[in-house]
Amino acid sequence: MTENFFASLRRLLVDDYHGLRERLARRYGSPDLATELLHEAWLKLDRAQAGGSTMALRNPRAYLYRIAINLAADRGRSERARITAVELDALHRRAHDELDPGRIAEAKMEVAALSAAINQLPARRRAIFIAARLEELPYKEIAARHGVTIRVVDRELSLALNHLGEVLNKNRRVEGGTGGREPSSS
Numbered sequence: 001m002t003e004n005f006f007a008s009l010r011r012l013l014v015d016d017y018h019g020l021r022e023r024l025a026r027r028y029g030s031p032d033l034a035t036e037l038l039h040e041a042w043l044k045l046d047r048a049q050a051g052g053s054t055m056a057l058r059n060p061r062a063y064l065y066r067i068a069i070n071l072a073a074d075r076g077r078s079e080r081a082r083i084t085a086v087e088l089d090a091l092h093r094r095a096h097d098e099l100d101p102g103r104i105a106e107a108k109m110e111v112a113a114l115s116a117a118i119n120q121l122p123a124r125r126r127a128i129f130i131a132a133r134l135e136e137l138p139y140k141e142i143a144a145r146h147g148v149t150i151r152v153v154d155r156e157l158s159l160a161l162n163h164l165g166e167v168l169n170k171n172r173r174v175e176g177g178t179g180g181r182e183p184s185s186s
Contacts, residue, residue, distance in 0.1 A: 006049035012060050013042060020061075024068055037068040044071070110168065117167035121160055128153055129160040 013020070017038065024034035044067060118126060124146060131142045132153070139153045146153070 128156045
């Protein structure tokens with residue numbers, strides 16, 4: 001019975017090959033993928049017959065289609081899980097760069113400079129900056145908290161960001177060895 005069951009499924013696969021292929025090609029947008037899935041389904045039927053499994057089916061055509069869909073899902077999961085050599089190399093370089101003592105020291109210096117620059121801001125400007133950028137509060141709430149308009153919040157935040165940008169750029173130029181001078185644009 002097992003042999004007849006799988007023989008009838010394979011015969012149905014051959015007889016309805018074009019119809020199944022068209023449905024799969026429409027579903028996945030690729031006739032080549034549809035062909036590969038049906039070939040894998042054929043092989044899966046061979047393996048199942050060799051394993052001696054059997055079952056009663058109400059709709060063999062739907063069963064074949066479902067086999068092909070499951071194979072496509074398995075293939076998709078496998079491809080998403082696979083990491084390429086290029087991606088692996090990039091991850092390795094990135095991890096190495098992140099562990100570089102020079103970069104760690106540089107980042108610590110930049111954080112210290114940013115902290116000092118924030119502390120240099122006038123009290124209200126500093127509070128508005130912290131509320132907007134660190135606490136991520138809406139401007140309307142910040143304005144109500146400080147008894148100012150949204151326009152004032154926007155202006156204070158803009159002034160704070162300009163100041164912090166200038167301080168950080170100045171530190172980068174000094175650390176970069178340009179002696180604090182900006183390159184000429186002429």
